[in-house]
Amino acid sequence: xxxxxxxxxxxxxxxxxxxxxxxxxxxxxxxxxxxxxxxxxxxxxxxxxxxxxxxxxxxxxxxxxxxxxxxxxxxxxxxxxxxxxxxxxxxxxxxxxxxxxxxxxxxxxxxxxxxxxxxxxxxxxxxxxxxxxxxxxxxxxxxxxxxxxxxxxxxxxxxxxxxxxxxxxxxxxxxxxxxxxxxxxxxxxxxxxxxxxxxxxxxxxxxxxxxxxxxxxxxxxxxxxxxxxxxxxxxxxxxxxxxxxxxxxxxxxxxxxxxxxxxxxxxxxxxxxxxxxxxxxxxxxxxxxxxxxxxxxxxxxxxxxxxxxxxxxxxxxxxxxxxxxxxxxxxxxxxxxxxxxxx
Amino acid sequence: xxxxxxxxxxxxxxxxxxxxxxxxxxxxxxxxxxxxxxxxxxxxxxxxxxxxxxxxxxxxxxxxxxxxxxxxxxxxxxxxxxxxxxxxxxxxxxxxxxxxxxxxxxxxxxxxxxxxxxxxxxxxxxxxxxxxxxxxxxxxxxxxxxxxxxxxxxxxxxxxxxxxxxxxxxxxxxxxxxxxxxxxxxxxxxxxxxxxxxxxxxxxxxxxxxxxxxxxxxxxxxxxxxxxxxxxxxxxxxxxxxxxxxxxxxxxxxxxxxxxxxxxxxxxxxxxxxxxxxxxxxxxxxxxxxxxxxxxxxxxxxxxxxxxxxxxxxxxxxxxxxxxxxxxxxxxxxxxxxxxxxx
DNA sequence: ATGAAAATTTTACGCGCGTAAAGAAGTTTT
DNA sequence: AAAACTTCTTTACGCGCGTAAAATTTTCAT
Numbered sequence: 001x002x003x004x005x006x007x008x009x010x011x012x013x014x015x016x017x018x019x020x021x022x023x024x025x026x027x028x029x030x031x032x033x034x035x036x037x038x039x040x041x042x043x044x045x046x047x048x049x050x051x052x053x054x055x056x057x058x059x060x061x062x063x064x065x066x067x068x069x070x071x072x073x074x075x076x077x078x079x080x081x082x083x084x085x086x087x088x089x090x091x092x093x094x095x096x097x098x099x100x101x102x103x104x105x106x107x108x109x110x111x112x113x114x115x116x117x118x119x120x121x122x123x124x125x126x127x128x129x130x131x132x133x134x135x136x137x138x139x140x141x142x143x144x145x146x147x148x149x150x151x152x153x154x155x156x157x158x159x160x161x162x163x164x165x166x167x168x169x170x171x172x173x174x175x176x177x178x179x180x181x182x183x184x185x186x187x188x189x190x191x192x193x194x195x196x197x198x199x200x201x202x203x204x205x206x207x208x209x210x211x212x213x214x215x216x217x218x219x220x221x222x223x224x225x226x227x228x229x230x231x232x233x234x235x236x237x238x239x240x241x242x243x244x245x246x247x248x249x250x251x252x253x254x255x256x257x258x259x260x261x262x263x264x265x266x267x268x269x270x271x272x273x274x275x276x277x278x279x280x281x282x283x284x285x286x287x288x289x290x291x292x293x294x295x296x297x298x299x300x301x302x303x304x305x306x307x308x309x310x311x312x313x314x315x316x317x318x319x320x321x322x323x324x325x326x327x328x329x330x331x332x333x334x335x336x337x338x339x340x341x342x343x
Numbered sequence: 344x345x346x347x348x349x350x351x352x353x354x355x356x357x358x359x360x361x362x363x364x365x366x367x368x369x370x371x372x373x374x375x376x377x378x379x380x381x382x383x384x385x386x387x388x389x390x391x392x393x394x395x396x397x398x399x400x401x402x403x404x405x406x407x408x409x410x411x412x413x414x415x416x417x418x419x420x421x422x423x424x425x426x427x428x429x430x431x432x433x434x435x436x437x438x439x440x441x442x443x444x445x446x447x448x449x450x451x452x453x454x455x456x457x458x459x460x461x462x463x464x465x466x467x468x469x470x471x472x473x474x475x476x477x478x479x480x481x482x483x484x485x486x487x488x489x490x491x492x493x494x495x496x497x498x499x500x501x502x503x504x505x506x507x508x509x510x511x512x513x514x515x516x517x518x519x520x521x522x523x524x525x526x527x528x529x530x531x532x533x534x535x536x537x538x539x540x541x542x543x544x545x546x547x548x549x550x551x552x553x554x555x556x557x558x559x560x561x562x563x564x565x566x567x568x569x570x571x572x573x574x575x576x577x578x579x580x581x582x583x584x585x586x587x588x589x590x591x592x593x594x595x596x597x598x599x600x601x602x603x604x605x606x607x608x609x610x611x612x613x614x615x616x617x618x619x620x621x622x623x624x625x626x627x628x629x630x631x632x633x634x635x636x637x638x639x640x641x642x643x644x645x646x647x648x649x650x651x652x653x654x655x656x657x658x659x660x661x662x663x664x665x666x667x668x669x670x671x672x673x674x675x676x677x678x679x680x681x682x683x684x685x686x
Numbered sequence: 687a688t689g690a691a692a693a694t695t696t697t698a699c700g701c702g703c704g705t706a707a708a709g710a711a712g713t714t715t716t
Numbered sequence: 717a718a719a720a721c722t723t724c725t726t727t728a729c730g731c732g733c734g735t736a737a738a739a740t741t742t743t744c745a746t
Contacts, residue, residue, distance in 0.1 A: 364695075368693095375693095380694080403700075404701095
């Protein structure tokens with residue numbers, strides 16, 4: 001490779017013996033030029049390693065090949081995991097994904113959305129903060145940018161929503177727990193960060209009542225995204241005050257459960273379904289770490305790949321439909337029960 | 344706010360009764376125009392909510408206000424955490440951070456670096472994959488873009504490196520373990536992903552020998568980024584073959600330790616420093632989850648904030664110095680020992 | 687009030703690329 | 717081999733903004 005730097009497409013066109021518009025065409029779609037021409041360009045490319053200026057490319061476009069991925073809290077491995085799948089799919093589909101985390105702050109979420117608008121992305125995958133989200137900011141954003149909401153539904157926002165079928169999550173865990181032992185109490189935060197928690201609580205109550213059982217919801221105090229710590233403190237509180245009606249606890253999500261298990265361990269309580277176990281604990285999400293808790297967590301698992309695939313499909317359809325659907329589409333994806341040692 | 348859309352700076356200038364160059368100046372530095380002028384602009388901004396086209400802004404710039412943050416594996420909460428701090432600092436300093444994860448793949452790391460070059464960022468924070476990195480790709484990248492390496496050192500690459508003082512990490516844990524019980528065996532992966540692991544092993548051997556003790560390094564098989572699973576399998580293997588010389592294990596990093604603890608739990612071994620404990624386990628990193636393991640992990644903690652601050656400082660200096668330092672600068676940051684229940 | 691300094695306006699050009707139109711060259715069909 | 721397509725070249729314009737230079741206005745100190 002000669003060390004000569006090419007400044008622009010004009011120069012590169014000259015070096016490859018073609019015209020600039022042809023080169024431009026090639027970069028927008030390599031298949032749109034004749035195979036022999038393509039070979040000449042790619043040979044020259046290997047020689048001089050030129051890349052068009054992305055800013056010049058995009059300034060005159062109404063839509064770019066960028067897609068945004070916005071999650072509420074990236075330090076939560078659940079979101080890291082789901083973002084990872086969506087990123088991969090986006091790349092495979094020829095887009096450039098850009099990942100943002102609101103880090104749990106409304107202000108940051110708003111700033112991200114503002115900045116993202118200016119990037120003129122072809123589309124955005126948005127998992128909003130939930131309760132802390134600024135509805136009007138999200139509404140404004142969705143008017144400007146084709147958006148697929150995921151994980152946390154904000155009624156009426158975006159053209160599509162892809163999320164969990166929370167009823168399926170809870171139904172499976174409750175049924176399993178009831179079938180194999182005493183019915184569970186439901187353990188959650190008093191002021192949950194997103195609507196999934198509320199849906200799970202309602203599902204729990206419904207499933208329990210349908211089975212003729214008395215639901216028992218235990219709600220612990222705590223703010224923010226430090227769910228594990230809240231779960232641990234909740235466990236201590238619950239165990240101190242002996243407020244559990246049975247020996248079985250169903251946590252609203254795995255991060256709470258991880259903390260809950262830590263609390264049980266602190267107090268010398270053995271968790272599991274075997275001999276000598278004082279408590280069974282199950283949960284929802286299949287958090288990446290839930291297989292390494294002690295004991296490993298029985299949980300209702302997100303179908304990460306399926307969620308990511310569905311998100312991609314919806315965004316594609318949305319982009320092809322020009323950014324608008326006739327009516328908002330909601331896809332809820334069922335859970336898969338994963339039996340481990342904790343319940 | 345009137346619903347009239349402004350197309351460009353020209354229109355906005357007309358509406359605010361000023362000239363386009365003045366508006367341009369304002370957007371590049373609001374403090375560079377007279378306060379009264381600034382007020383007029385900001386009043387008009389509130390009315391019409393105009394934002395300059397970032398592509399047009401950047402195409403004619405040699406450097407933008409973007410900074411890149413590249414980590415090897417974002418689903419590892421350690422990197423999520425460190426990225427979070429660096430992001431925050433970058434925003435506070437007026438930059439637009441863009442976060443990338445190589446997801447453990449060399450090919451993806453190379454693609455990220457290529458794409459990042461085209462973004463003409465003011466600077467990049469790069470935590471390379473380590474052993475799996477393509478040295479020549481990183482070298483080429485660092486020639487084009489002012490880069491501060493962090494976490495994983497690649498000799499001679501980038502203008503600065505900010506990392507851990509691995510000796511300090513290991514020295515503190517080994518000293519503590521020896522002071523309070525039997526000396527530790529060192530538990531690690533046979534083919535570690537990055538050079539920190541090697542430095543830690545060497546430090547362990549050195550500290551042990553200095554204390555007149557016999558070092559014992561246990562190296563388990565395993566590839567990839569699933570450290571916890573490798574740690575668990577390693578624990579089973581080590582415990583089955585009774586290859587531990589003492590009751591104390593020092594893991595190379597917390598993720599291995601999390602798996603090791605899970606393995607111990609599987610086998611009914613109680614870990615900790617108290618009565619009835621069969622094993623002590625300590626580690627390094629202060630992974631965000633290490634306080635929720637069972638038992639909670641005794642570990643040498645990264646000073647996350649200090650690392651992030653140092654990275655920012657170095658990149659600032661680098662940018663101001665025009666992208667080159669006289670000589671490569673290395674900053675190693677010491678650990679802080681965190682005592683928890685596991686050892 | 688006067689002059690100097692600072693801020694702003696006017697004017698004008700350039701950045702690198704997208705893209706449209708018209709004609710030339712190359713390729714395939716019959 | 718001629719006709720009918722494709723593909724490519726030439727030419728030309730526009731996108732939205734940065735930025736330089738010179739002229740003008742405003743501000744501030746004297």
